[in-house]
Amino acid sequence: MITNPQTPFPWINYLGNEDFFSLISNTAGGYSFYKDAKFRRITRYRYNNVPMDNGGRYFYINDQDTVWSPGWKPCKTQLDKYECRHGMSYTIITGEKNGIEAEVLFFVPLNTWAEVQKVKLTNHTSETKRFKLFSFAEWCLWNAATDMENFQRNFSTGEVEIEGSVLYHKTEYKERRNHYAYYSVNAPIQGFDTDRESFIGLYNEFRDPQAVMAGKSNNSIAHGWSPIASHYLEIELQPGETKELVFVLGYVEYENREDKWESKGIINKSQAKATLAKFDTVSKVQAAFDELKGYWDDLLSVYVLNSHEEKLDRMVNIWNQYQCMITFNFSRSASFFESGIGRGMGFRDSNQDLVGFVHQIPARARQRIIDIASTQFSDGGCYHQYQPLTKRGNNDIGGGFNDDPMWLIFGTVAYLKETGDFSILDEPVPFDNQEGSEKSLFHHLTLSFNHVIENLGPHLLPLIGRADWNDCLNLNCFSWDPDESFQTTENKTEGSKAESLMIAGLFIVCGRDYVELCRQIGNRREAERAQKFIDSMTEAIKKSGWDGDWYLRAYDYYGNKVGSRENSESKIFIESQGWCAMAKVGLEEGMVQKALDSVKRYLDTPNGIVLNNPAFTEYKVEYGEISSYPAGYKENAGIFCHNNPWIMIAETVLGRGNQAWDYFRKICPSYTEDISDLHKVEPYVYSQMIAGKDSFKPGEAKNSWLTGTAAWNYYAITQFILGIKPDYEGLVIDPCIPADWKGFQVTRKFRGATYHIVIKNAGTNKRVKKLTVNGTVLSGNRVPLQPEGSVNTVEAALE
Ligand code: GLC
Ligand code: GLC
DSSP states (O other): OBOOSOOSSOOEEEEOSSSEEEEEETTSBOOEEESOTTTTEEEOOOTTOSSSSOOBOEEEEEETTEEEOTTSTTTTOOOSEEEEEEETTEEEEEEEETTEEEEEEEEOOTTOSEEEEEEEEEEOSSSOEEEEEEEEEEEEEEOTTGGGTOHHHHHHHOBEEEETTEEEEOTTTTTTOOEEEEEEESSOOSEEEEEHHHHHOTTOOTTSOHHHHHTOOOOBOOBSSOEEEEEEEEEEEOTTOEEEEEEEEEEEEOSSGGGSEEETTEEOOHHHHHHHHHTSSHHHHHHHHHHHHHHHHHHTTSEEEEOSOHHHHHIIIIIHHHHHHHHHHHTTSBSSSSBSSSOOEEHHHHHHHHHHHTTTOHHHHHHHHHHHHTTBOTTSOBBSEEOTTTOOBOTTTOBOBTTHHHHHHHHHHHHHHHHOOGGGGGOEEOSTTOTTOOEEHHHHHHHHHHHHHTSBOTTSSBBOBTOSSSTTOOTTTOOOOTTSOTTTSOOOOTTOOOEEHHHHHHHHHHHHHHHHHHHHTTOHHHHHHHHHHHHHHHHHHHHHSBOSSSBOOEEOTTSOEESSTTSSSOOEEHHHHHHHHHTTTTTTTTHHHHHHHHIIIIIEETTEEOSEESOOOSOOTTTGGGGGSOTTBTTBTSEEGGGHHHHHHHHHHTTOHHHHHHHHHHHOHHHHGGGHHHHOSOTTSOEEEEOOTTSSSTTOEEEESSSTHHHHHHHIIIIIISOEEEETTEEEEOOOOOTTOOEEEEEEEETTEEEEEEEEEOSSOOSEEEEEETTEEESSSEEEOOOTTOEEEEEEEEO
16 A cells, blocks of 8 residues: 555556556556557557656546645645555555545456546535546557657547547547547536647646636547547535546447448447446446456465465465566566557567466466467577567567577476466467468477577587577677667677577576476477487586586677686676576586575675676677666666576575575565665566666666566465476475475465465475375375365475
């Protein structure tokens, strides 16, 4: 709960679970879109504005010339009370001024293309109150990019239609669009505005629209310029009386052009009316809200932790899982740091997001895997991103990121272990969405595996291509032109010797999964073939990827070492330590332990583990974007939270539970809540980056919400630290917890059965010593699959 509207940064939430989405800040800023934040933007938003976070769905109350908003903004009138509660797919903002309380519930009901806003007005005084209520939304002219740049056209295209209390936005509907939007209220209105200038005034601002200040709207009809939607209602409340109104901001799309019109120039409103009829009373809205709540209760019942750490339980049971759903939905497209214009769904990003999401709604994960794989090329390479609306690969960004293919194995295996649904492997999946090119998903996985071994460099390590997981390690880029993007500029791959140890480790980890999968489906020959390549990759790393105390990061274009003690800057990087250690390369020889000890020594800080050290202090053309960032930020020695869990997991390989937990706690939002003023962004979700030790402000976080950090930390804590692992033939119990924990309990729903798991720790945090399932002692640490519908008790005692 937020009680001061002036948070250190807008603290936001997401509404909507499928198709229709909204972003909403604690002062009701933000915007809505249908499926694709770029091509189907419904309401307008201006990024990086002054003041911050200006524009949103706003309510204005004019009470005897005191004008205020329940969310404080945009009026910024001092409120007598303010409260914002962000919950699972809903936000409630309450403001009170001079005895009038306005509580607004925002949510997108399940299976609905609309945001519902229930406004509850209460008169807490002993006098009758008469005041005026105005709503406000500003339409975006659909394409969020051209909306902000093509004014010679935009200023002439805006069109609206009004019927009763429903204000329709139909720009470009006449021509190629089969969609419109609308904003309504379930009560008669005393007026409206649809033209921005009439409502706000050319020289006024969001905080003091002229219609609101004058206490009367103008019934304006927008023709071009900037169409908006604003209702005007006169309200009277007796002492103690409460009135509730339902506003609905919706979207309609017709599949057939023939259905578009009611009559010439008049849009077909039947779909809008059907949606409005579902939410025209408060009780219907309440029922839809309860349904949404039930939906989340259900989703969150799959993994429920009960430990002695309240902050940990809160993250594992609620917020981390919630963030995983959000990253699944949006990949890296729309947040207060991602404009929703630049990036679609990331190939690697979305595959990684699956490990945090697959247990929630496996069917959606399945579809996502097919969608992603459909953008793969026939040589195993991939588009780096695809547009959610068309599901087609994004040509602007292209491909050539040589880690991408392996992530498809990673995502698919997570799905298989959770569901046991091997039928997905037989699904016909096209290449680059070309009809007729379909091959089984399993074939795609084989191509992914092969893509790495078909692209090896001089040390028999994987060629990096455009970049690996670290988008900014651009070893083939050589850019001196400030006007080109490091991500898309022409690469000099011909003759390149640039190899990646991160991909090498990733290849072994996912390659082993691939081998195991081949065994599972009885393809022994393929398993043997693949194993040989894994063995030789392991040898190649030992031979050419070890720097003495840690793993090298890469070889550059010329074949020089990257991330070596021989370098003057960035002698050590986190990614290869994480992946080669997870791959257990040189475990017996002590390499894993040495590498992780070096991480602790050179990269660990009070706020998390930095990416590299020492930071680059000058631009190195042969390294690319990584050296473009100021020291301590982003990929240049920032704490890139996404890769911290790789180290946590690696620590569990060594059985060092105390250390894994220490790293976990350092970046976990509920544990950093006390330093919110420094941290700045939401204390309930992970951010991509926390400024590193070489930065101006170590500990300041940025890029909250849309980051692989969500899924990876969830994966690390639930499967490696708490150690409850879904596996092909059951649940593997393999915790690695701090020695002083007495134990913990987890209720896990898995393939239709429920498992109540009690872990007891004798104090050394070592492996499972005794496993009891429904009273029977079993050897090993695997809980075999139990019948669907059964409720089982599991007890595991650690040594
Ligand atoms: C961003 C990207 C991700 C990349 C990471 C490191 O989070 O979304 O794909 O791996 O940065 O560069
Ligand atoms: C920038 C970001 C990086 C991101 C990349 C891809 O380089 O620093 O984190 O992955 O853009 O768009």
